[in-house]
Amino acid sequence: MPPFEGSQPVVCPRPETNNIVSIDVGGQVFQTTKQTLTSAGPKSFFSRIAESAGVYSTPFIDRDPELFSLLLSLLRTEPFNLQKSLLLPLNGRDSPSALAATAEGALHVAHGSKITSFDWSLRRKSTVLTQFTAVDSLLALSPSVAAAGANDFSGLQILDLEKGRVRETLNWENVTKSGSTVQAIGSSAEQMFVSFESSRRNSNAIMVYDMQTLAPVTEIAHNEIFGADIDSAIPATKLQWVESCNLLMASGSHSGPSGVSGNVRLWDVRSGNVVWEVSEKVDCFADVAVCDGLSAIFKVGVNSGEASYVDLRNIGNAESEWICLGDKRKVLNGKKEGFGCKIQTQGTQVFCTKGGDVELWSEVVMNGGRIFKKNLMGRVRDMGGAKLTNLAFGGSTMFLTRKDQQCVEVWQSSSRDF
Amino acid sequence: MMTEEESSSNTAASERIKLNVGGKLFETTLTTLRSGGPDSLLFALSNRRSADPTPVFIDRDPEIFSVLLSLLRTSHLPSTARRFSNLELADEALFYGIDAILRAATAPPPFSGIDASLASLIRPASDGLPSSFAAADSGAVWIAHGGQISGYDPNLTHAATLRTHLDHIDSIYKVWPEIAAVGSTSDAGLHFYDFSGSRHVGSVHWTDPLDPRIFKARVNSITASEDSVFASFDCLHRENCILEVDKARLQVKSQFARQSGNQAKNIVPGKLTWIPATGVLVGSAVTGGAFGYSGYVRLWDPRSGEVVWETSEPGSGRSSRFGDSFADVEADVEGLLLFKLCSKSGDLAMADMRFLKDDPWVYLKEKNPSLASYGEVRNSVVHCYKGQVFVAREGELEVWSRVESGDQSESDDAERFYRRNFVDKREDSERGVIKKIEGGGNRLFVSREDVEGIEVWESSHSAAAISLL
Numbered sequence: 001m002p003p004f005e006g007s008q009p010v011v012c013p014r015p016e017t018n019n020i021v022s023i024d025v026g027g028q029v030f031q032t033t034k035q036t037l038t039s040a041g042p043k044s045f046f047s048r049i050a051e052s053a054g055v056y057s058t059p060f061i062d063r064d065p066e067l068f069s070l071l072l073s074l075l076r077t078e079p080f081n082l083q084k085s086l087l088l089p090l091n092g093r094d095s096p097s098a099l100a101a102t103a104e105g106a107l108h109v110a111h112g113s114k115i116t117s118f119d120w121s122l123r124r125k126s127t128v129l130t131q132f133t134a135v136d137s138l139l140a141l142s143p144s145v146a147a148a149g150a151n152d153f154s155g156l157q158i159l160d161l162e163k164g165r166v167r168e169t170l171n172w173e174n175v176t177k178s179g180s181t182v183q184a185i186g187s188s189a190e191q192m193f194v195s196f197e198s199s200r201r202n203s204n205a206i207m208v209y210d211m212q213t214l215a216p217v218t219e220i221a222h223n224e225i226f227g228a229d230i231d232s233a234i235p236a237t238k239l240q241w242v243e244s245c246n247l248l249m250a251s252g253s254h255s256g257p258s259g260v261s262g263n264v265r266l267w268d269v270r271s272g273n274v275v276w277e278v279s280e281k282v283d284c285f286a287d288v289a290v291c292d293g294l295s296a297i298f299k300v301g302v303n304s305g306e307a308s309y310v311d312l313r314n315i316g317n318a319e320s321e322w323i324c325l326g327d328k329r330k331v332l333n334g335k336k337e338g339f340g341c342k343i344q345t346q347g348t349q350v351f352c353t354k355g356g357d358v359e360l361w362s363e364v365v366m367n368g369g370r371i372f373k374k375n376l377m378g379r380v381r382d383m384g385g386a387k388l389t390n391l392a393f394g395g396s397t398m399f400l401t402r403k404d405q406q407c408v409e410v411w412q413s414s415s416r417d418f
Numbered sequence: 419m420m421t422e423e424e425s426s427s428n429t430a431a432s433e434r435i436k437l438n439v440g441g442k443l444f445e446t447t448l449t450t451l452r453s454g455g456p457d458s459l460l461f462a463l464s465n466r467r468s469a470d471p472t473p474v475f476i477d478r479d480p481e482i483f484s485v486l487l488s489l490l491r492t493s494h495l496p497s498t499a500r501r502f503s504n505l506e507l508a509d510e511a512l513f514y515g516i517d518a519i520l521r522a523a524t525a526p527p528p529f530s531g532i533d534a535s536l537a538s539l540i541r542p543a544s545d546g547l548p549s550s551f552a553a554a555d556s557g558a559v560w561i562a563h564g565g566q567i568s569g570y571d572p573n574l575t576h577a578a579t580l581r582t583h584l585d586h587i588d589s590i591y592k593v594w595p596e597i598a599a600v601g602s603t604s605d606a607g608l609h610f611y612d613f614s615g616s617r618h619v620g621s622v623h624w625t626d627p628l629d630p631r632i633f634k635a636r637v638n639s640i641t642a643s644e645d646s647v648f649a650s651f652d653c654l655h656r657e658n659c660i661l662e663v664d665k666a667r668l669q670v671k672s673q674f675a676r677q678s679g680n681q682a683k684n685i686v687p688g689k690l691t692w693i694p695a696t697g698v699l700v701g702s703a704v705t706g707g708a709f710g711y712s713g714y715v716r717l718w719d720p721r722s723g724e725v726v727w728e729t730s731e732p733g734s735g736r737s738s739r740f741g742d743s744f745a746d747v748e749a750d751v752e753g754l755l756l757f758k759l760c761s762k763s764g765d766l767a768m769a770d771m772r773f774l775k776d777d778p779w780v781y782l783k784e785k786n787p788s789l790a791s792y793g794e795v796r797n798s799v800v801h802c803y804k805g806q807v808f809v810a811r812e813g814e815l816e817v818w819s820r821v822e823s824g825d826q827s828e829s830d831d832a833e834r835f836y837r838r839n840f841v842d843k844r845e846d847s848e849r850g851v852i853k854k855i856e857g858g859g860n861r862l863f864v865s866r867e868d869v870e871g872i873e874v875w876e877s878s879h880s881a882a883a884i885s886l887l
Binding site: 083084085086087088089091092093094112113114116118119122123124125126127129130131133134164165166406410 | 530532533534535785786819821822835837839840841842843844878879880881882883884885886887
């Protein structure tokens with residue numbers, strides 16, 4: 001994207017659209033939107049610019065404008081430009097069960113009892129054997145270290161993927177003195193969160209560990225089941241740290257005779273209190289994800305298969321409920337159209353898998369209200385493949401896996417090598 | 419006064435050397451040139467007076483040289499190397515005397531069955547159905563096909579083909595780097611062929627001056643220790659024995675394990691393995707009939723000719739395994755383990771050769787319930803390589819590999835934690851029934867029934883990403 005060389009910079013800001021930000025970099029004025037800037041992450045330099053930029057003030061950055069224009073174009077173009085670019089084949093016959101990517105784009109793929117790691121360039125790989133029959137939860141701690149857990153195997157293992165060794169096994173000491181299976185793993189910059197369930201399936205908790213020392217910090221969301229009230233203690237099956245409000249999103253669901261029910265909670269990790277919670281009775285989520293860039297929680301309904309959101313800025317208020325982005329009538333259908341759908345967010349974009357396709361939801365800022373619009377990702381020949389089973393982001397790269405296919409699809413930005 | 423930084427950059431300048439290869443100028447450091455080892459041509463060039471301003475002229479192709487120079491610099495082959503064949507690179511590396519470095523860079527990484535893919539297919543030019551083959555530690559392989567032996571070097575390029583007097587070679591063993599021992603179940607005697615001179619260098623026959631029936635004995639299996647070759651012979655009336663042949667003189671040293679061959683438990687061993695660590699010879703025989711499999715495993719001490727340990731099936735082992743006799747047996751030479759594949763249940767069992775007893779078998783469990791039943795298989799092959807056990811059931815190839823257990827407390831030492839994985843894909847298994855598996859030089863060679871050539875499986879650190887753009 002060429003800087004505005006020679007052209008007269010637009011200095012006068014329009015107060016009615018205060019979403020536009022002007023930045024003076026080394027003498028050249030750039031104009032962009034707040035969303036573009038905040039898509040770099042809530043604690044990034046760009047987000048701070050977005051905050052500091054008032055209606056009539058233009059922040060000055062003493063940096064090279066040419067390089068800044070590259071960075072800005074990177075923020076602008078991603079990830080609208082993701083295209084299906086590579087296929088990483090996996091050896092053996094096991095289909096991938098979990099994906100985890102680092103911010104640099106290194107990838108770990110669990111398939112069967114094996115974990116194959118690809119380096120950031122996706123040119124070199126290595127495979128190790130684990131004690132799990134299948135890995136259900138995987139978190140990349142670094143390009144060579146991953147945390148892995150399974151629904152049918154006790155303990156969370158910190159694996160050294162270079163040496164193929166278990167570095168440490170973390171267990172949850174539960175009341176029943178039975179094993180503890182891992183239901184979900186999440187992380188913030190300083191902490192790792194693990195949702196454990198006792199092997200007897202009558203108690204569960206979320207353990208918080210220090211990322212550096214892996215020492216337990218605290219235990220939250222401890223539940224025990226007494227009697228038949230199973231709904232009172234559904235273990236969290238997805239954990240996501242919400243950076244902007246320092247809360248942990250934990251969601252869990254289970255399928256009963258009356259359909260799928262579950263809950264989504266926001267936890268204050270330090271106090272161990274639930275800040276906000278929503279009980280899912282009608283169209284329970286198939287998957288939930290928090291989009292920090294848009295300050296919203298997104299879900300895809302298991303019955304409707306449609307995406308819905310809750311504005312995080314409203315959660316203190318009483319009217320915080322799901323706003324359906326698609327066909328609202330489908331909420332009540334019993335077809336389970338959303339079964340197995342995954343939802344992930346990256347920057348200010350929301351990615352939702354539906355069958356073999358990925359829907360991309362993006363916000364369109366209009367006067368007085370937010371509108372979300374969707375697009376199907378990929379070209380015609382990319383559509384309608386086998387059902388998508390996993391979706392992960394590493395940096396600006398999207399990784400997908402499909403049912404019964406022993407490979408990982410890599411979607412990269414077409415502006416990657418400028 | 420020169421500062422330390424300046425002097426170091428000065429030495430760096432005098433360390434530099436210019437080479438003119440085929441008209442193209444290259445500049446590199448002495449350290450890079452010398453990394454080829456003291457015997458290389460480049461090392462010799464690096465000893466030239468560096469004061470000489472004109473670069474050394476080498477009348478070779480500059481393009482290949484640039485590939486080899488980056489190999490010396492980084493010890494990896496650059497992507498431009500793909501423009502040249504392995505043979506071209508190997509020839510050029512030989513000229514510069516850095517062939518060992520090239521071999522190290524192009525050799526496959528340690529073979530891991532859980533991460534292996536089909537790297538290539540070797541197909542002899544004529545009569546391509548392999549009857550047997552022998553893999554070497556260097557990654558080279560000799561293939562016996564239609565009475566011929568074709569040799570392939572570690573780059574898997576064809577080195578030579580030799581015609582033997584046998585019509586069908588059933589067993590082949592590498593006795594010396596250039597000498598193969600071959601035997602046939604349709605022709606008498608054990609024969610030695612020299613590959614370099616491509617000629618017959620000796621034969622050994624089993625004879626007994628007291629017994630005229632011992633005549634035209636055929637070879638069923640061959641193995642070798644450091645100084646002897648062991649071959650199992652059987653006659654037309656099924657009497658059999660093992661001959662120990664002196665490796666240097668190619669003459670019979672001793673005869674042991676003579677058996678009548680009138681029962682399944684004393685037929686000729688179809689598989690022999692020498693265990694150097696304990697100095698015993700492991701022999702096994704399996705026959706399959708209408709009533710299932712029967713056979714034996716026997717360990718001999720060749721010095722005394724005595725049987726050290728034996729088991730025969732059916733008739734031994736635990737009662738719960740009744741009727742589940744082994745379909746194939748293989749010895750893991752490094753791990754001192756025996757593996758058997760049960761014919762009916764399809765289970766793999768392991769026995770520690772250091773603690774052999776009445777029923778030493780430990781049955782390995784499949785941890786994944788969806789894969790737990792294998793069912794009966796007609797054709798199976800077991801092979802041990804690099805601490806992993808490869809099992810072929812019909813056309814499917816699987817590997818049992820050990821998992822590093824985190825804590826020692828729970829793991830019982832005898833029953834080590836083995837996990838089963840498929841090496842191949844479903845489409846690979848449809849190519850045909852696997853007849854023979856052998857590992858060598860971090861490669862796994864696989865031959866299939868009625869399929870020309872042999873498959874070469876390798877592990878790789880390359881992601882082998884397929885571009886979709």
